[in-house]
Amino acid sequence: xxxIMQTQTPKLGLPATIIGLAAGIILTAIGVIFGFIQGLSVQxxxxxxxxxxxxxxxxxxxxxxxxxSEGPPLAEGEISEARKAWLQFRPAIYGLxxxxxxxxxxxxxxxxxxxxxxxISLLIxxxxxxxxxxxxxxxxxxxxxxxGIMVLSGLFSIGAMNIDGFASSINIxxxxxxxxxxxxxxxxxxxxxxxxxxxxxxxxxxxxxxVGLLYLIGLGVPPWLAVIIxxxxxxxxxVINGFLSxxxxxxxxxxxxxxxxxxxxGVQILxxxxxxxxxxxxxxxxxxxxxxxxxxxxxxxxxxxPVIAIWAALALILILxxxxxxxxxxxxxxxxxxxxxxxxxxxxxAYWVMMYAISGFFAAMTGSLLLGWSGGGFIGVGDQYxxxxxxxxxxxxxSLLGGQGGYGFTVIGVLVLQVLSSFLIGIGLDxxxxxxxxxLLILPMVALYARSPHIRTQI
Amino acid sequence: MSDVTANIAxxxxxxxxxxxxxxxxxxxxxxPITLFFLLLGLAVLRxxxxxxxxxxxxxxxxxxxxxxxxxxxxxxxxxxxxxxxLSVGPLIGFVNVTLIQLHGAGILENPFAVFGYAIAxxxxxxxxxxxxxIYVRVQPIIVSLSGYLALSGIxxxxxxxxxxxxxxxxxxxxxxxxxxxxxxxxxxxATIGWLLFTQTAFFTHLRLMGSDERAAYTSGxxxxxxxxxxxxxxxxxxxxxxxxFTALISSGDPSQxxxxxxxxxxxxxxxxxxxxxxxxxxxxxxxxAVNLYLITFVLATFNFGAVQSFVTSLAYGTILVxxxxxxxxxxxxxxHIRNFSPVLYFVTLxxxxxxxxxxxxNDYQNRAPAEAPASEAVxxxxxxxxxxxxxxxxxxxxxxxxxxxxxxxxxxxxxxxLLLVVIAVFVRIAVxxxxxxxxxxxxxxxxxxxxxxxxxLMRQSSVxxxxxxxxxxxxx
Numbered sequence: 001x002x003x004i005m006q007t008q009t010p011k012l013g014l015p016a017t018i019i020g021l022a023a024g025i026i027l028t029a030i031g032v033i034f035g036f037i038q039g040l041s042v043q044x045x046x047x048x049x050x051x052x053x054x055x056x057x058x059x060x061x062x063x064x065x066x067x068x069s070e071g072p073p074l075a076e077g078e079i080s081e082a083r084k085a086w087l088q089f090r091p092a093i094y095g096l097x098x099x100x101x102x103x104x105x106x107x108x109x110x111x112x113x114x115x116x117x118x119x120i121s122l123l124i125x126x127x128x129x130x131x132x133x134x135x136x137x138x139x140x141x142x143x144x145x146x147x148g149i150m151v152l153s154g155l156f157s158i159g160a161m162n163i164d165g166f167a168s169s170i171n172i173x174x175x176x177x178x179x180x181x182x183x184x185x186x187x188x189x190x191x192x193x194x195x196x197x198x199x200x201x202x203x204x205x206x207x208x209x210x211v212g213l214l215y216l217i218g219l220g221v222p223p224w225l226a227v228i229i230x231x232x233x234x235x236x237x238x239v240i241n242g243f244l245s246x247x248x249x250x251x252x253x254x255x256x257x258x259x260x261x262x263x264x265x266g267v268q269i270l271x272x273x274x275x276x277x278x279x280x281x282x283x284x285x286x287x288x289x290x291x292x293x294x295x296x297x298x299x300x301x302x303x304x305x306p307v308i309a310i311w312a313a314l315a316l317i318l319i320l321x322x323x324x325x326x327x328x329x330x331x332x333x334x335x336x337x338x339x340x341x342x343x344x345x346x347x348x349x350a351y352w353v354m355m356y357a358i359s360g361f362f363a364a365m366t367g368s369l370l371l372g373w374s375g376g377g378f379i380g381v382g383d384q385y386x387x388x389x390x391x392x393x394x395x396x397x398x399s400l401l402g403g404q405g406g407y408g409f410t411v412i413g414v415l416v417l418q419v420l421s422s423f424l425i426g427i428g429l430d431x432x433x434x435x436x437x438x439x440l441l442i443l444p445m446v447a448l449y450a451r452s453p454h455i456r457t458q459i
Numbered sequence: 460m461s462d463v464t465a466n467i468a469x470x471x472x473x474x475x476x477x478x479x480x481x482x483x484x485x486x487x488x489x490x491p492i493t494l495f496f497l498l499l500g501l502a503v504l505r506x507x508x509x510x511x512x513x514x515x516x517x518x519x520x521x522x523x524x525x526x527x528x529x530x531x532x533x534x535x536x537x538x539x540x541x542x543x544x545l546s547v548g549p550l551i552g553f554v555n556v557t558l559i560q561l562h563g564a565g566i567l568e569n570p571f572a573v574f575g576y577a578i579a580x581x582x583x584x585x586x587x588x589x590x591x592x593i594y595v596r597v598q599p600i601i602v603s604l605s606g607y608l609a610l611s612g613i614x615x616x617x618x619x620x621x622x623x624x625x626x627x628x629x630x631x632x633x634x635x636x637x638x639x640x641x642x643x644x645x646x647x648x649a650t651i652g653w654l655l656f657t658q659t660a661f662f663t664h665l666r667l668m669g670s671d672e673r674a675a676y677t678s679g680x681x682x683x684x685x686x687x688x689x690x691x692x693x694x695x696x697x698x699x700x701x702x703x704f705t706a707l708i709s710s711g712d713p714s715q716x717x718x719x720x721x722x723x724x725x726x727x728x729x730x731x732x733x734x735x736x737x738x739x740x741x742x743x744x745x746x747x748a749v750n751l752y753l754i755t756f757v758l759a760t761f762n763f764g765a766v767q768s769f770v771t772s773l774a775y776g777t778i779l780v781x782x783x784x785x786x787x788x789x790x791x792x793x794x795h796i797r798n799f800s801p802v803l804y805f806v807t808l809x810x811x812x813x814x815x816x817x818x819x820x821n822d823y824q825n826r827a828p829a830e831a832p833a834s835e836a837v838x839x840x841x842x843x844x845x846x847x848x849x850x851x852x853x854x855x856x857x858x859x860x861x862x863x864x865x866x867x868x869x870x871x872x873x874x875x876x877l878l879l880v881v882i883a884v885f886v887r888i889a890v891x892x893x894x895x896x897x898x899x900x901x902x903x904x905x906x907x908x909x910x911x912x913x914x915x916l917m918r919q920s921s922v923x924x925x926x927x928x929x930x931x932x933x934x935x
Contacts, residue, residue: 244780244784247784247787248783248786248787250734250735251728253543253724253734254724254728254734254783255779255780255783257721257724257725257776258775258776258777258779258783259780260776261773261776261779262772262776262780264776265769265770265771265772265773265775266773268769268772269766269769269770272765272766387545387607387608390604391608394601394604400600400601401598430616431612432611432612432614432615432616432619433612434612435608435611435615436608436609436613436616437612438609439604439605439606439607439609439611439612442601442604442608443591443595443597443601443602443605446597446601451596451597452596452597452598453596455672455673455676456676458673459673459676
């Protein structure tokens with residue numbers, strides 16, 4: 001208890017306090033000026049000014065307090081006070097300055113940006129940072145999951161405040177629907193990443209399964225049989241991927257890319273033999289498949305598409321399975337250290353091939369489900385998943401080097417990406433701006449937890 | 460315990476001693492060289508017009524952006540940590556679209572300004588990349604993924620759809636009617652620049668850092684500076700690639716990014732570089748990129764009708780995987796052939812390829828009037844009858860008077876080629892037997908001889924070209 005008391009009343013040096021107060025006052029002044037320019041009522045302005053100043057000062061003290069070391073006093077005259085403060089609080093100061101500058105720039109450039117809701121959003125953002133830097137320390141193991149959930153709830157509350165209908169059941173349903181496609185496609189990427197590999201053939205298998213399934217149905221194969229055939233072919237392609245890339249693990253990226261090209265080309269050649277429409281296939285998607293993945297589908301009478309339930313069940317099985325079964329533990333053992341895993345008789349080849357097979361299976365499944373969603377076959381349907389699956393895995397917190405992470409993390413990553421993209425659509429940004437912001441946000445999100453240690457500590 | 464250390468010590472010694480045996484031999488060049496000559500032979504047999512001034516000119520124009528993009532990737536991949544810069548394609552696209560828009564606004568007119576701008580933007584981006592990798596310490600592939608998404612998004616914002624006009628002086632480069640275009644000059648200068656760079660101590664530091672960063676750090680290599688330097692060089696190449704790409708399409712195109720990234724990574728791996736870092740060279744990267752161009756070229760000469768692009772994609776993937784699997788054989792080859800020399804291998808194969816080229820360009824022209832439909836088929840890209848497909852590339856015509864004259868005309872070439880091979884083998888053996896283990900003089904002799912011969916042949920065929928009606932530019 002006394003420890004907590006001590007950390008809650010940190011002692012800041014004089015320069016740090018002054019800088020903090022100055023920054024807070026400047027921020028508040030900016031807020032007040034903008035408030036008057038926009039003609040808000042005086043009460044709102046005063047309220048938001050007090051809130052801004054209080055939250056900022058509190059955040060400043062609390063964040064910076066975490067960096068104050070309680071060690072013995074340094075030798076005098078070594079470093080000046082200001083320099084020491086700068087050295088100690090550098091990362092936090094950088095982060096706060098960047099956020100404040102971005103807020104200021106947006107307020108200045110966009111008309112009507114500076115309103116109460118956006119100030120609250122800013123405070124939520126600052127709160128996330130403060131919380132991740134303080135409470136996040138308690139979660140040594142699952143830090144990325146904690147940060148992910150923080151970001152997720154922050155984003156969701158900001159979205160719900162700023163956008164009409166963001167928290168409506170229809171929007172949540174559609175977000176979950178798209179998240180489940182991405183989530184099912186990322187199963188394989190997560191498992192393969194746990195072994196230290198990459199699977200770039202996923203989007204091509206998705207496209208191939210999408211076109212191939214419709215082609216088989218168009219040929220007159222019973223739909224259930226066609227789905228099974230497609231899934232089995234997906235597994236086979238995954239097995240081929242696994243065997244080809246096993247000896248070339250460093251180049252798995254490029255091997256799977258090559259097989260992906262070949263699969264996509266091959267399937268298109270197969271489906272265009274004997275038809276006049278090259279690359280276009282036609283067929284009637286069975287109603288049960290549409291129901292499985294379409295927005296207006298229902299699960300045992302409940303008004304949400306079954307694919308969401310499938311994804312939830314899948315996530316549960318995978319998370320529990322990887323935590324409690326022998327297979328799951330062996331997977332982590334291999335990812336962390338190949339040599340020692342081999343010493344306890346874990347077959348690396350078997351696991352490597354198995355993970356790629358699972359990846360192929362789930363890619364084929366995503367392709368089939370996407371056919372049910374769209375109702376028409378299109379080879380490029382999986383293209384956006386090329387980097388999105390990777391981004392979901394990385395944002396979730398699974399290390400691409402292997403051995404760290406899990407599917408639970410990827411679920412959080414998928415949800416973060418989906419809510420973010422829904423939010424960006426909601427505030428009226430086009431696809432290209434969304435992509436731009438996605439790119440800019442992945443880096444800081446990963447940097448919050450996945451920084452590698454300095455080289456001098458690795459020797 | 461001491462046994463283990465002794466073993467390690469012995470292993471290290473043999474490892475250190477090994478390179479001395481084969482000079483600077485790099486067995487990983489085996490696959491790209493073989494593939495290059497296979498594809499070159501096939502391309503020339505399928506479409507002899509490749510070996511005209513027009514054909515080579517347009518090949519250079521099309522292949523140069525790819526080669527330079529591969530160089531850009533190579534410089535950062537050597538730096539290690541798995542720095543596969545996925546954002547190289549969008550970066551090229553970014554320079555391209557901003558260049559077009561700035562030119563459209565009347566700001567960038569001067570060639571020097573354009574070059575300075577492209578190189579500066581490329582270098583600046585890569586500088587930021589390096590700073591993030593060094594100080595934020597996130598895995599480089601995540602940084603590049605981030606850059607990929609951000610840049611391809613902003614490209615579409617800057618230029619929503621392909622369009623715009625390149626500067627007048629630049630769009631003339633893209634015609635590809637002559638071999639000695641400024642694009643070739645850029646390519647040659649960039650290659651020479653890289654080769655000069657490989658002679659510096661900085662490059663040695665770079666390779667050391669790429670193969671083992673901790674060892675580099677402990678032996679006092681300033682790894683931050685080396686990493687920043689590698690990225691700056693990569694950025695310069697990316698800027699040059701963007702300029703040649705702009706010259707190729709003479710306009711702006713925001714969506715070429717994905718293609719260029721994937722193709723450049725593929726070309727780099729085909730050229731024998733290691734994505735893990737520490738290994739890679741200009742020669743291999745060049746061959747890898749040219750191989751990819753040749754694959755597309757050869758496939759374009761076949762007519763698959765509506766499924767053309769699918770066949771291209773299939774063949775592309777298959778060749779990529781197959782050539783990667785072939786690199787697995789290299790340890791075996793290394794075990795059995797101690798003194799493998801890529802240069803010698805290259806010279807031998809190039810002599811064979813020269814024969815094939817002579818066969819394709821000369822014999823086909825003589826036969827062309829008699830078999831007009833066959834030669835037209837190549838030009839118009841109509842379906843080729845199966846018997847032609849399988850027979851005609853290797854068919855040898857009956858010997859006539861003209862043939863005999865041609866043969867006596869060709870005899871000096873054959874003799875000089877044989878002589879070349881003999882000289883090369885001789886020089887190679889002499890070098891490997893001597894104390895000084897450098898093959899550089901031999902390389903200079905052989906390559907200059909090849910260049911002279913090539914120039915002579917080119918002149919001959921360009922003199923003959925107007926006389927032969929069959930030589931037309933095949934639409935690609």
